[in-house]
Each structure stands twice: as C-alpha cells, then as structure tokens.
Amino acid sequence: MKKKFWLFPLLVCILMLTGCGKSLSDQSVLKNVKQSNTITWGVKGDVKLFGLIDVRDGQQKGFDVDMAKAITKHILGPKGRAEFVTTTSQSRVPLLKNGNVDAVIATMTITPERKKVISFSNSYFDAGQSLLVPKSSKIKSIKDLAGKTVIGVVGSNSVDNVRKVAPKAKIIELQDYAQAMNALKSGQGDALTTDNGILFGLAVQNPSYEVRGGTFTVEPYGVAVNKGQTGFTKAVDKAVLEMQHSGEYNRLIKKWFGDVPGFNYKELYRR
C-alpha cells in the first residue's frame, strides 16, 4: 500500500515533460504549402456569414472561407488546393501552434497579446464589437450593462473588452457562438457580445434579436500563422492587395454582407 505513493510524483514529472519538446511548426510554412500545393486553413464552423458548416453538404461556407480559397489561388496558382479544418475561438491557436493547420482565417482580431504567440497578416476585414439583445430588451448600449449578465465565448477577446468597458457587468463564457445564442434565448444572459459581423449573422438567423449600441471597439481581422512565418504573412498581404485592386474583394463583401438588414456593406469596400 505504502509503496504506491511514488506513483503520484512520477506522474507529475511525466506530465511536465510533455510540456517541453520542440514543436514541428518551426519549418517554413510557405515552403511546405508550395511543395504539397495545398494550404490547410482553420476556419469557423458556427459563424454565419464568415464560416458556417452547411448541414446539407458538410462544407464550410462564408466570407472567411471564400477569402481563404481566393488567397490560396493567389499564392499557389489556379491549381492550388485549399483544405478546411473547423476551429473554435478556443482551439484555433493550439491547432496553429501544433501545426494541424497552416493558417487560421477565423474572425480573429489582431491583438498585441496574440501577437506575442502568433504572427498576423495585415487586416483583411474591419469589424467592431457590439451587443446582440432581444428586441424587447431595455439595453440600448454598453452603458446599460451594469448589473446585467453578458454572454461571451471562451477565447475571444470580446470578453476582456467588456470587462474593461463595463466592469460592473457579470460575464459568463460559453464554448461557441451556437451555445452562446442558445443561452441568450433561454434567458441565461441579457446580452451577447462579440464582433458586429458575427452578431449580424446571428440576427439574420434569429429575427427576434437585434444588434444595438453601435461598435465600441475596433477589431481588425487578420490571417494568423505561426510565430515567425513572415514569408507566409507577406504572401497573404500581397494576395489581399491584389484582390482589392481587382475588385474581387468587394465582390466577396457584396456576396456575403449585401443582404444583411441594418448593415451598410459599402462601408467595408476597399480599393
């Protein structure tokens, strides 16, 4: 019986060792994708308008997905293939760091904290954080949140933003946007907060809810790659610029945001 006590420290040691070791993500991503002629993208699977899995064919569809396809063609040529892996706000950074995906294009805001662990391309979309509430709600803007429960998603920076802007609000973090929306519908919170693009998508799916209060942050979305992969970020920047010049970018904006009520998609146009 007594003998077994050495098991516990041993276990702890083994677990700690797994924390070390060099990851396989140190090789050049740009070189690898050119060799395999395939870029594996991490995209969202639960965000309408950006990356949503279509239950009929199991494909991810949205602005981010179309951008990824276009960027792939620009980097690898017309025969380049884009593969998609569904990620969540929580899993996208670990998947990137482990090398499961080459790049992430998943409604991801460029922030200084994230820049410490991963690299970003220039912004390819400018979002801003806002609030989604039931149409009957009394909440008009971020100022009305004191004492209210705000729902956010684990791993998104919107939760930290609310903590700063409305310190008196109670915050609960759920696993993904579908769950957060369900919690809002069940009355587990008074408002759902994240970037306006995502919220407009949710409002399209749930007509008794609306986006309110304008935007209270600026959230530039970037393509994320592993730390130090500057070759790849430069290629992405070049591809996005080419798309802006050719009007391809604006066509995609119109395709995805043209029909969203209450959203002036022309503000997003770039040249």
Added chain:
Amino acid sequence: MINIFTKFSSQLLVGLGWTVLSSVIALFFSLIIGTVFAILEVLPNKVARVIGRAYVEILRNIPLLVITMFFYLVIPKYVIKIDGFTAGTIGLTLYTSAFIAETIRSGIQSVSGGQMEGARSTGMTYWQAMRYIILPQAFKIVIPPLGNQFVNLVKNSSVLAFVAGFDLMYQANSIASTTFDTINSYLVVGILYLIITMPLSYYMQHLEKKLA
C-alpha cells in the same frame, strides 16, 4: 506550470471551490436519491419496481452533457430560471444517482434472501428488516464500487465548464485561451483534480479495509 498557478491562483482557487461545492452537493443528494431508487427496484410491488427501473435506465443511458444542457437551456425557458452552476449540479446529481441506484441494488440483491426471511420471522416489519438487516450489509458490500462512482462524480463535475458553472475546467479553458499556454493550463487543473480525487479514493479504500 508554476507561473500559471501563481499568476492565476485566485481564479484557480475559485474554480476549485465551485468544483468541490458542486461535488459535495451532488454526492450527498445522489446518494440519497440513488438509495431510494435502489429500494424501489427491489420492492415486492411491481409498479414500484417499474418506476425504479425506468428512472435508472433513462438517466444512465443519456450522456451527462445532454442532461445538463436540458437543465441549462430548456428548463429556464419554460419552467424556472436556474443558472449554470445549479443546472450543472442538478444534472450531475441525477446522472450519478442512477449509477448509485444500480450499485446499491446489486448490493441489496447480493445479501442472501434468507436474511430477510430470518428478520421477518423474528417479528420485524419489511421496512425494519430493510433498515437494520439488509441495507447495512448491502452498503458494506458496495463500498468499492461506490467509491468508483464518487471519483467519477468529481471528474464528471467538469461538465459545469460547458454551462458557465465557474468550476476548475471552466477556469482552465479561460486561462488557456488568455495565455495560449494550453498544455500547462490543463496540467495545473489536472493536478488540482488529483488533489480532490486522490484523498477521496484513499479514504474509500480505508473505509473498505475498516469495514471488511
């Protein structure tokens, strides 16, 4: 790993507190509910047996996450407003109680039928015989499997993370996503879970030896 612990110690201790609280509440009530349904399952009355059977079969054959989501999303919409912690703890209690009922039922049935007959022939009523003769022996037999259920219960309490119950797992998700240090964040909470479950399982082993 130490950095994560020192930097987020208050957050982790809050998580530990909620996990322990939820586990203690669920352990207490699931033991009571489980015992009640175990007795229902062995009663001579057929209706009682069917009720006991149905309860156990339904709850132990549905995933814990589904039960918890039901209490988190459906009940607040139509019945009464309950928060994530309450919903998670109720789900955990009901789910575990089904397993505990099965465990105790098998214990009761492993006590030889002669014990009941002997007790009844000395003039005890059915309930007296159950209370003083059958159940004490049954509990002694089921201590090892019951210990298993208790340890499972503590680990299953991580379901609270999915309904914002502020438990250890919830804090781990939150820390992992702010620091991006996934491995160490989960290592720390893994060790914190061990700190709860190891003494529990040693205590159950001790109890087993003492009563055997």
